[in-house]
Amino acid sequence: DAGVTQSPTHLIKTRGQQVTLRCSPKSGHDTVSWYQQALGQGPQFIFQYYEEEERQRGNFPDRFSGHQFPNYSSELNVNALLLGDSALYLCASSFVAGGSQETQYFGPGTRLLVL
Amino acid sequence: KQEVTQIPAALSVPEGENLVLNCSFTDSAIYNLQWFRQDPGKGLTSLLLIQSSQREQTSGRLNASLDKSSGRSTLYIAASQPGDSATYLCAVRPIGSRLTFGEGTQLTVNP
Numbered sequence: 001d002a003g004v005t006q007s008p009t010h011l012i013k014t015r016g017q018q019v020t021l022r023c024s025p026k027s028g029h030d031t032v033s034w035y036q037q038a039l040g041q042g043p044q045f046i047f048q049y050y051e052e053e054e055r056q057r058g059n060f061p062d063r064f065s066g067h068q069f070p071n072y073s074s075e076l077n078v079n080a081l082l083l084g085d086s087a088l089y090l091c092a093s094s095f096v097a098g099g100s101q102e103t104q105y106f107g108p109g110t111r112l113l114v115l
Numbered sequence: 116k117q118e119v120t121q122i123p124a125a126l127s128v129p130e131g132e133n134l135v136l137n138c139s140f141t142d143s144a145i146y147n148l149q150w151f152r153q154d155p156g157k158g159l160t161s162l163l164l165i166q167s168s169q170r171e172q173t174s175g176r177l178n179a180s181l182d183k184s185s186g187r188s189t190l191y192i193a194a195s196q197p198g199d200s201a202t203y204l205c206a207v208r209p210i211g212s213r214l215t216f217g218e219g220t221q222l223t224v225n226p
Contacts, residue, residue, distance in 0.1 A: 004158075033213065042119070042204055042216030043159070056213050090158055092214075103149070104214060106159040 002027075004093050004107035012113045013081050021076040021110045025093030031055075032074040033104065034066060035090040043090055049074050050096055078112075086114045117142045121205055121217035128195055129225050136190040136220045138205030143183050150179050150190050151204040153219070159204065163190070195224045 005024045013019050025032050031050045035043035045058035049068035068074045072093075078085055088111050092104040118141045128134055138148075147166050151159040163172045163179040165188070171180040178191040192199060202221045206214040 035214075035216075040218070042206075042218045043214075045213045045215070048213060058213065088156070092159075103161055103164050105161065106151075108158040109156075111156065 004091055004105050006089075006091050006107040006110050008110060009108065010111045010113075012115065014115050015081055015083060017081050017114075018077065018079045019081060019112060021078075021089050021091075021112070022073065023076070023091030023093075023107060024073045025091075026105045029093035029095050029105070030072050031094045031096045032068060032072065033092045033094070034074070034076045035092065036060070036085075037088040037090055037109070039087070046076070081114045083114050086112060088112075117145075117207060117209060117215045119205060119207055119215050119217035121203075121220050123220060124218070125221040125223075127223040127225065130195060130197060132195050132224075133191070133193050134195055134222070136192070136203050136205075136222070138188040138190070138217055140186045140188075140207045140215075142209070143186050144209060145183065146208045146210055148179075148181055148188050149206045149208070149214070150177075150188075151206065153202045153204060155202075162203075192222075195222075197224045197226050199224050 007022045033048040034046040037043040047057040052068045063079045065077045088109045090109045091107045094102045094104045122137045149164045150162045165181040176193040202219040204219045206216045
């Protein structure tokens with residue numbers, strides 16, 4: 001079991017560009033959540049996907065969008081990049097039927113630098 | 116709005132010392148609480164998960180306690196080792212799957 005995988009590991013973009021980050025969940029998991037972690041801070045929830053739909057969303061603008069595919073993998077898209085979007089983007093997967101015992105498993109993250 | 120605070124922000128101890136990391140949260144209506152470890156530039160590794168009905172969980176040298184009514188959790192690390200050096204994050208989960216994280220405690224264990 002490869003666990004949660006993310007690609008790419010690192011990315012450099014310039015302001016105004018668009019970026020797509022990818023996540024493959026742990027085997028058996030059906031729910032994917034995305035988090036943004038700025039340097040020196042805790043992760044902030046962006047949104048969660050289940051059954052190919054966005055189920056919950058944090059306090060992030062519409063420039064942040066996502067998608068979940070039938071195989072449960074997911075993409076995070078960010079349009080019109082700002083310098084402040086520079087961060088580690090973490091993907092977490094879980095099994096929704098796990099209920100209160102559900103543990104989220106995190107991937108290694110994608111480090112995005114916006115210049 | 117749920118807020119999670121971790122104290123101290125940074126901690127440096129000599130090898131072999133026992134230590135306690137603190138986490139407090141403002142809304143006691145939580146499903147569970149998790150402690151994570153994060154190495155520099157890496158993802159998060161789940162250490163312990165405590166259900167809202169539980170008081171503590173143990174794994175090896177780690178023990179986490181939860182006092183939901185007072186909005187507090189502690190992570191106790193026994194006989195610390197240099198390999199324990201990392202940032203430790205506390206996260207609470209209300210009903211639903213989104214986690215709310217604290218800003219972490221950066222631990223350094225000196226040989």
